[in-house]
Amino acid sequence: MRKGYFSLVLHAHLPYIRHQEAHRLEERWMYEAISETYIPLLWEINRLERPLGWTISISPPVIEMLADSLIQERYVEHLDDTLRLIDQELERDLVKEERDALLFYKERYHDLKVTFEYWGRDLNHAFRHYKEAGYLELMTCTATHGFSPHMLSEQAARSEIQTGMNCFERHYGFRPTGLWMPECAYTPGLDKIMYEEGIRYTFVDEHSILNADPAPKHGIGAPVYSPHGVALFPRDQIISGRIWSSVIGYPGHPNYREFYRDLAYDREWDQIAEFMHPEGLRYDTGLKLHRVTGESDQKAFYVRDWAWKQTDEHAADFAGALAEHLDQQSGQDFPPFLVTAPFDAELFGHWWFEGPDFLGKAMERFEDFGIESISPATFLDRHFDDIETVHVAMGTWGRKGYADVWINERNDWMIRHLHQLEKRLAGVVARNRHQDGLTLKAKRQLIREYLLAVSSDWPFILDGQTTAQYAANRFREHIKRFEETERLLDAGELTIDWLEARYAEYPFLADEDIEPDVYLTAHDYYVAVKRETSWNDQAVLLVAKDYTDTNRPIADFAKRLARAGENVYVITESETDYRFEDGVHVYGIKQTGLPLVQTYNQLAALNLAVLRQAQALYKIVEFRLVHNFTMETASAAQSFAEINQLPLVSNVYNLESERSPASTGGLVVAIKRLEGEALRHSAVIYLEREEARQGIEKDYHASQQPLDFQENLEKPYEQLAIQKKNG
Amino acid sequence: MLEKIIKLKEQGLTTKQIAEKLESTEGKVKYAWSKYRKSLSEPTNKKTTAPKTKNTGAKPTKKATPSMKTSGNDIVPAVIAIPSLERDAFGMATHYEDDIMHAIVQSPTALYVYWELSELSRKMLETHYHASFDSFRKELRIIDVTLVDYEQGEANRTYQFELPEMTNSWFVRPLSPNTTYIIEWGIQTIDGDFLPVLRSKPVETPRDEPAVEGRFAEVVARWQNGEVDQPEWVEVLRPYSYFDRIR
Structure with missing residues (x-):
């Protein structure tokens, strides 16, 4: 040998x-x-x-x-x-x-x-x-x-x-x-x-x-x-x-x-x-x-x-x-x-x-x-x-x-669709924990469509440009079949017959080959199944740059709300990602990466971080209103409320005209504009200090009459219900 | 201009041909056309919240006893329904309501990066800067974060460049092999800052030559000897958690 x-x-x-x-x-x-x-x-x-x-x-x-x-x-x-x-x-x-x-x-x-x-x-x-x-x-x-x-x-x-x-x-x-x-x-x-x-x-x-x-x-x-x-x-x-x-x-x-x-x-x-x-x-x-x-x-x-x-x-x-x-x-x-x-x-x-x-x-x-x-x-x-x-x-x-064949100008359009399917599969298995035959079959069919779409043959063929049309069509077909199956599953309109007819068109993989929960993380399982479900209902979203500001009653107000049986979520700047404190869910955000130089841009970054956390929570927590406490977080609070058609409540402690009385620089102008916009978009404005009332009415022309704020308000959001009733 | 575009589109001209005819750019024509298409498909009610599934009985009420609270909790209602998306001629979504930036390796000297920006993010930027989204100068920032902690603001070097309008992906090249990159999509503000709006996870370009004085011998040994809980190199296939950031 x-x-x-x-x-x-x-x-x-x-x-x-x-x-x-x-x-x-x-x-x-x-x-x-x-x-x-x-x-x-x-x-x-x-x-x-x-x-x-x-x-x-x-x-x-x-x-x-x-x-x-x-x-x-x-x-x-x-x-x-x-x-x-x-x-x-x-x-x-x-x-x-x-x-x-x-x-x-x-x-x-x-x-x-x-x-x-x-x-x-x-x-x-x-x-x-x-x-x-x-x-x-x-x-x-x-x-x-x-x-x-x-x-x-x-x-x-x-x-x-x-x-x-x-x-x-x-x-x-x-x-x-x-x-x-x-x-x-x-x-x-x-x-x-x-x-x-x-x-x-x-x-x-x-x-x-x-x-x-x-x-x-x-x-x-x-x-x-x-x-x-x-x-x-x-x-x-x-x-x-x-x-x-x-x-x-x-x-x-x-x-x-x-x-x-x-x-x-x-x-x-x-x-x-x-x-x-x-x-x-x-x-x-x-x-x-x-x-x-x-x-x-x-x-x-x-x-x-x-x-x-x-x-x-x-x-x-x-x-x-x-x-x-x-x-x-x-x-x-x-x-x-x-x-x-x-x-x-x-x-x-x-x-x-x-x-x-x-x-x-x-x-x-x-x-x-x-x-x-x-x-x-x-x-x-x-x-x-x-x-x-x-x-x-x-x-x-x-x-x-390397990957020149599978990602280039001829086939790069495919990848984002595949990634969306991955994210949606994780969402489906996390949100829908039904283990009955129909639901399991539906999840398996979704995975089957994803797998058929993710084949490297499709971008490979598009790279080579022979039979490119077949490859592109097959790819799109499986993406669309996935979307359709997902839609019907969410709507509760799926039937075994429909799923079997789908399978018969591409009878690839037996159902038993496919384990839907591969897409489930332990964390998602916890959130979907073990986490207290009543925490998701009718929640109030409080936004403040500094939740623990000792000059202001934000934390006391939040705790009081929680004691009264409200689901209270706070998004604030903090080193701690999350704490559950006296019945209040406090989510901390912080800015990472390269620092920004200008104050107003730092605020933008802060607001983006608030927005990301709010978006994440909104996947499972059903907010009924957004209550913003600080001008610094106004753009996130206002846009989140507006896009999701939630009422916005704003607390005013002081106004920019008081904070920077002598200044007329660009920053002050921008902040005033932001502050005014948020107040004009607010369904309810609460005043923490009477001194700010005049500014709200005169400078910002807010149509809402500011109400006096006390941390022990009995029903702080009653006004919203009245407004809703009156149309 | 839009009227002309519609007319030419009806005649079957491509975006490129229309741009040439109107002495405009392809990007502008595409933008006007897609805006017009969107206006046609826009539902009158912009509400995106799903029909509430609260009364299905599957969810326990607040008064439920603790033992009941986890039982029957099979369905988490989708607060945000799958939004109806604009479709291209093949029925594929032209854009997803998502905030994501993802970078993948094409070669030792090139990455491919794509992104999606949600309506909500656009809205926030417009609100904050009191300007229309179109008026922002969009840029990519390429950050070399090899062996440093970007979360803490560390970076070896960065560069950035302006993106054409209507861009949602880019082949970033040339880059250095054997380097860890993070890519950010953001806007260049008037006062000279780059505001990152989307950030990719770190991705590493492969080596294209034999390692002479490599940087992995030690970290591989540490990992092999069980001295660290997590490998000290970039691994791209990380678990994706749908309920990430919910505790």
Whole structure:
């Protein structure tokens, strides 16, 4: 045996493109993946019939589509159609080479059908069988392949991870310890969620490890642990590049099948019409009869034997190069050098038609060269103790290595909608704690729509600009379906039938896969369920810059109100976030960040902080009025009252004309304007000092007659009721 | 101008084409058009409070005994209903009634930031400054807060720049890799202050080269050894609490 290891990881993924209606073009992506990648890989696994050390990740959308009877049925129809097309073609007058290529396909499509039927039309059974036989490792990825680093909340990332694992477990009977993170995207903190969900390893791109801090001593020759304990296996670009590089890569060899030349484009419409889209669209038949041939546009016919033999050569070349690579690194110990080679599975077979053959043969050559192929799981079992812990920054395997693909001028419009959905999901599960079947189903449907919308495929496709319309439409569709479901849930108009009809349109994920309370924080649970509910009713909002001002009776007044049975909330400037004091809820706000220079702007910042706290409370506390005690907080009090159509009550201790009698500067003018505005908008004005009365009437022209304020007023808000009554 | 815009819109011209025709800017045309659209869809009653669900019996009254108070508390009535939002041609909300600013990483040298400002916040600013929202000079402030506590007013460096009207997102670039940023949306006041109205959570640009004299070896070790309760680096996927700030 040679020193060092090789680990092949294949990630099978397509977006969920199952549609009830027939003839959706996108559904053919699935047929192509089955015919060209999934079944040919299974053939190789079956041929080799031994532990391969491969790890295959099958994404939940692929799992669900493989298990979908409608897709299965349509796939068999598709095979039958293709076989008929082949027969029809064979009846034509053909040159020998073309006939041979068609005969190859005839046999192949026959074999595809045999294999598909052998596994009861559900290829999940096949993968599960080989996993249980010990030939390969299986894992999955997050529920819909969402781009985790761009999610707003921990909950969304966790929901994607957990739901994906649940779906996998339902089909495969176990929970994997590794998880493919979509786009090999990692960001600090994601590892915490992964670890908590039972995941011990995932994959990142080479630069994520090379740029880790502290710099890992083995570079990409070994995985590292993230700070929260998830092993990150780096993609080895030298070895991956050998397969895919446009210069030295294998798939471009003249003997291999040409991807871009399909029979559909070589025939008159009449000859193939019955095999094309009923609306007259031409699409690939999958019968690609030519080989790469060379640079020229003149493509020669595909010769299966040549291609087959070519994979022998390339497999041997690859094994030789890998052996050399491992030998160069043989000085590495604890752990020995590991080459990790993660790929999109569809590259093998769909893009590189002979890819699965190559992989199978490469495994055989590895044996000749004494190269050990092991799964990351096995590697960890052996070497978990020899792995460094480092800080790994955000990174992906996408173009330029970060997030350029998933956030750019073509797709940036999407993100705010997704974040709103996350916030609303948190709101729905917090506000609505009903656990009955209907409500639970509704919450799950909301999450299903969010997950379908958050798929990284949509921004990816918009970035590439092919089938962009489909991606944009699907994205919008799920956002709107979410909104509609939410609206009906809030209105109490949902029915099980309606929800089931919704589900039937995109029957992705079983309800049991989805745990709504992933979106619930412990704090929200406390506020919604444990916190005293009577505190939410008919509350009075008192606003004051300094609630404890000893010259003024604000605190005494508040306490007295509370004693009289009122729900009293105070927002004031304070270092303490919250205190419940003599029946009064006192919320403290403070300004943070860079200080402001000008007094009037400091006031604006103060008011913004008041406003944020008032908004937050108003999610659950139903205020019936706003009572403002200080000019400094007037703009928040006034706007909050106005927008929410609450009466505003104002207390006046003194006026700006008294505070700054001699000054006529801009600040005084502005404050006077603010003070006057607030008083004119007040339904009731209370006077704490008689001296201010004249100013209110004369300078500010307040229409309300100021009333005398006493801290022991019997019914301070009675006046509001009278006003309301009088219209 | 609005009449002309409506006419040209009816003829199927794009905002850009209309702007060219009227020798105006795209932003102005968009603004006028969206204002006009809004005026059409505006309900006569601007009240945003939801129909009260108080009498459903689900909520205990004030006189309830303590043991009753937590039972049957399944539904927290939405005080603020989902507001009806202005929609674009595809039926998507063009704006949300929310106050949020969020920054995400595009690359080691670029962040994407978007924001929403509620009607309430606009109203407060207008009230406070006695000026229309349109008249404010809107700016972004980019703050490098690497290893410092911005809450306490610490910042390594900042810069700010004016935003065009009708902007609700920005690609901020160029930035430095391996740096923690906070971004603020605010208004530049006449007297020279920048008033932050929305603030993003901290976000860190990734490194784009091997760490030579890194800054994480120590903090990773402290975390590994259990010397700190929370990691001392930025983690963006934090729990979102709907009832945040309610105790």
